[in-house]
Structure formats: C-alpha cells, structure tokens
Amino acid sequence: MTTLVNVARYHLVDPLTYLILPWGVMVFSFLVNLAIAAVVPPSAHGYYTGGLLTIYIFLLICGTLSMTRSLPFGLMLGVSRRGYYLGTALLVVLLGALDGLGLTVLQAIERVTGGWGMGVHFFRVPWIMDGPWYQTWLMSFVLLVLFFLYGMWYGLVFRRWNLPGLLAFIAAQIVVALGVVIVVSVTHDWPAIAHFFTTVTALTLTGVLAAIALTLGFGGFTTLRRVTI
Amino acid sequence: MIPPISTTALGRRYGDQVALDNVSLTVDPGTVTGLLGRNGAGKTTLMRIITGQEFPTSGAVRVFGEAPAENDAVLRRMVFVREEQAYPDFRVGQAVRVASWFYPNWSEELARQLLADFGLPLRRRIRKLSRGMRSAVGITIGLAARAELTLFDEPYAGLDAVARQLFYDRLLADFAEHPRTVVLSTHLIDEAADMLERVVMLDRGRVVLDAPADDVRGTTVTVSGPATAVDEFVAGRAVWHRQQLGARASVTVAGPFDVAAHAHARALNLSLEPLSLQQLLVHAASLAAEEKVSA
Numbered sequence: 001m002t003t004l005v006n007v008a009r010y011h012l013v014d015p016l017t018y019l020i021l022p023w024g025v026m027v028f029s030f031l032v033n034l035a036i037a038a039v040v041p042p043s044a045h046g047y048y049t050g051g052l053l054t055i056y057i058f059l060l061i062c063g064t065l066s067m068t069r070s071l072p073f074g075l076m077l078g079v080s081r082r083g084y085y086l087g088t089a090l091l092v093v094l095l096g097a098l099d100g101l102g103l104t105v106l107q108a109i110e111r112v113t114g115g116w117g118m119g120v121h122f123f124r125v126p127w128i129m130d131g132p133w134y135q136t137w138l139m140s141f142v143l144l145v146l147f148f149l150y151g152m153w154y155g156l157v158f159r160r161w162n163l164p165g166l167l168a169f170i171a172a173q174i175v176v177a178l179g180v181v182i183v184v185s186v187t188h189d190w191p192a193i194a195h196f197f198t199t200v201t202a203l204t205l206t207g208v209l210a211a212i213a214l215t216l217g218f219g220g221f222t223t224l225r226r227v228t229i
Numbered sequence: 230m231i232p233p234i235s236t237t238a239l240g241r242r243y244g245d246q247v248a249l250d251n252v253s254l255t256v257d258p259g260t261v262t263g264l265l266g267r268n269g270a271g272k273t274t275l276m277r278i279i280t281g282q283e284f285p286t287s288g289a290v291r292v293f294g295e296a297p298a299e300n301d302a303v304l305r306r307m308v309f310v311r312e313e314q315a316y317p318d319f320r321v322g323q324a325v326r327v328a329s330w331f332y333p334n335w336s337e338e339l340a341r342q343l344l345a346d347f348g349l350p351l352r353r354r355i356r357k358l359s360r361g362m363r364s365a366v367g368i369t370i371g372l373a374a375r376a377e378l379t380l381f382d383e384p385y386a387g388l389d390a391v392a393r394q395l396f397y398d399r400l401l402a403d404f405a406e407h408p409r410t411v412v413l414s415t416h417l418i419d420e421a422a423d424m425l426e427r428v429v430m431l432d433r434g435r436v437v438l439d440a441p442a443d444d445v446r447g448t449t450v451t452v453s454g455p456a457t458a459v460d461e462f463v464a465g466r467a468v469w470h471r472q473q474l475g476a477r478a479s480v481t482v483a484g485p486f487d488v489a490a491h492a493h494a495r496a497l498n499l500s501l502e503p504l505s506l507q508q509l510l511v512h513a514a515s516l517a518a519e520e521k522v523s524a
Binding site for chain 2 (some may be wrong): 083
C-alpha cells in the first residue's frame, strides 16, 4: 500500500500537470464563456456552453502522460508494472473525487446565482448533471475516472506498440462501434435503444458508465503487463 | 548464500536479431562487476531483463533467488540507472525527492553531498540540463538509494573527466561503508578498471569472458624485443597479435607467466608489458569476430 501511495504522490510532486493545468484551462474556458455571455443578447433558454468538456479532455491527456512520459522513471524506482498501474489508479480515484467535488460546488453556485447572473449553464448539463448534488458528484467522479483511464489505455497502447498499435486500437474501437450499429439495425432494435435512453435514470446511466470505466481500466492493466521500457 | 544475480541460458531475440544468446552468469554479493562489450553487445538488454523491464525469450533469471519480473519484493531491493534515463517534466529536486520515498536505505546526506559535488541546481527542470548534468542526476539517485543491488548502465554519458572521477570516488567510498552489489556497464574500461573485481564481456549477445579482473589483467602481455628472441619466448603460446618492424617484433600472447617465464624474458632481454583491460577486451572482441567468420 505504501508503494501505491508513493506512486500517486510521484505523479503529484509536480502539481502542474494533474492539478494546475486541468483547472487552469477549464477556468479560462469558463471566463471566456462568461465574457461572451455578457455581451451577447440574453436568450430565453439561457446560455449553454460545452466548456465543461475541457477538464474531461484534459484528464484524458493526463492519463496518457501518466503511462508514457512518467512511466520510465516510475519503473526505475523499483516499482512493478502492477504497482505503478494501481498507484496511478489510486491517484485517478482521488482526483476524480476531488475534482468532482469542485465541479459540484461550482454547479451549486451557478444554480444559486441563476447562472452567474446571466443564465449561463457552464457546470449544469441538462439531464446528466442537473439533479441533486450527490448525483452530480457521482456522475462527475465516474466520468472523470472514465476519461483518465481511457487516456491511460491510449498511452499504454502507444508505449507497447507505437503508432501502428495506436491506429489499430482506434480502428478496433470503430469496428466495435460499427458492429453494434449493424447488429442493432439488423435486429431492428433501435426503438429499444431509444427507449433505454429516454427512460434511463441518471443513476442507471452512472452505473453503465462506471462499468465502461472498469472495462477501460482492466484493458489498460492487461496492456501494461507486458510493456517494456 | 543466494547470489544477487544468476542467469541460466538466458536468451532474447528481437525478430532475427539475437540480443542475448545463452547467457549464464552468477554475480557474487558485495562485488563490483564490470559489464563490458561493444555497442549492441547486449549489455543494456541483460540489465533490463535483470531489473524486470524486459522479458527473456528463453532461459531464466533469478535476482536474490527469485524471478524479478513484477516482483515488488525483489524490485525494491535494486536500483537501475540507465544511460539517458527518461524523466517526467520534473525539477532536479523533485526527482531526487521522489526517489527518496521508494528506497528503504536512501541516504539524504549522500544525496545532498552528491548534488553539491556535481553542482546540480535543485530548482532547474531536468530537461533543461546538459547531457552530463542529466547523467549526474541519475548517478546521484543510483548512489544515494544504497540499494542492495545497484546497476549502472553507462551512467556517465556527457560527464567530464573530473565528474567521472567524482563518481568513481564516491562509489568506492560509499561502497566501503555500505557494501552492496554493483554492476557497471561501461565503454571507458581503463578508467573504471581499478574498481572492477570481476569482468564480464559480452559480444553479440554471448559471454566471451567472465573472470576476476585480477586474473584477466596478468594473463596477456605484449612481448617486445629482437624478433628471434621474441619468437623463442612465445613458442607454444597462443599468439593474439604480432607486429614486426625490421628486426624487432612485438607480440601479444596469452599467459600464464610464472617466475621462470619472467626470468626467461629477462635473460632474452625482452620487455613484457601487461595489456590493459581495455586493450585486452579489444583483442578479445577481434578474436571473437574472427571465430565468427571462420565458423
């Protein structure tokens, strides 16, 4: 356990990548959106942005970096691949919980202030992040972890098989998605899919996303086991 | 006693390329072993397999009696400083601080001393350091870790002669106080020669020499003098190299040379000059190359 904690601390020893940049970029995006909202004519539906996505994308990048740039020194320090992966996963859970809490608090402020006084929806996402605070926290947590683990897997595929492997990995995902589309089309199940998405509760959706996150984590772990540096 | 490193018929191929071929080695505890050989001889691959960073295609490796790959208990007892070690975007001080968490025998005092000796700026980002200074970061971590098994792979790329001497001095001084097993791969053989107790030489993935350094040093000499006298002296010995200039010859022959042989040489008015470790290995490599050609 000490090793896992040390690996998590290893990533955070330079706070720039995992703490300052994700929040810095998102806050910048937020301020830009506020500025725009202040000058455009107010709309009856409020002002919606996609700016919240920046922090998720940034965590995806963090995940990739943790398994590429940080890996050689991590393994130099007498840590097994398993220890390195689990220690990084510990960091992911920690960051997901903390960042998710931050987003939840900001969302509460946004709600109380009527969208920062301008009807801005930056931290509120209709339906998936618009419920009670604990639901927002849970959903943010799961999504942040999912993006980070997804990034980790990309980084590991690149480390192990380089660019051809990376392209094959992306191609494989497209093929899987295509397979799903074909199967659903052939079985005429589109109404069932539509039914699922229109009736699913935010909590169920969170569960589905958590299952996907676990799958991504397991995939990355399997890829790491034979990575060489 | 369990040897810190033992390998049995270790092999590693990359496609058609044979990086390691049937390498069987045992490293005794508390010794300094020099891992020598030309570029591409397999030194780094061997060290990577020992530290579990690479996987063998055949054979087995035991570190402290156990397989090292994915074995935390074994891995934390060793430190491996690579040539051109890659670091995250850390400052010098951050890298050293992180390393201190992972090594149970870490010496903060030694780390500080080395940082000062090498003049490493703690606040500077590692990527902004010169090549030599980057090497010094690795050396600092490798020595201060005081790991039971310490592996250095060409640790001093870009380091100047003064800093290299500093590395040798500090390594020997700390080694004397805190014995450990050291494996050092290097091209600067003569520089490191005094420190090495054992030399292992690899050539195209095979072990071509594995012997105590003292045995190796005395074994081969260059005999120079009048050609006829030289020929008389070297008769019946394995001649490695022969050079003749007029009536004088200079021949490199394998030993051993006992007291009688030395007396014989004196009587013939010949000079016997032992080969330095480096010259010896250059010869060993060319012999290995010839064997390869004839085979």
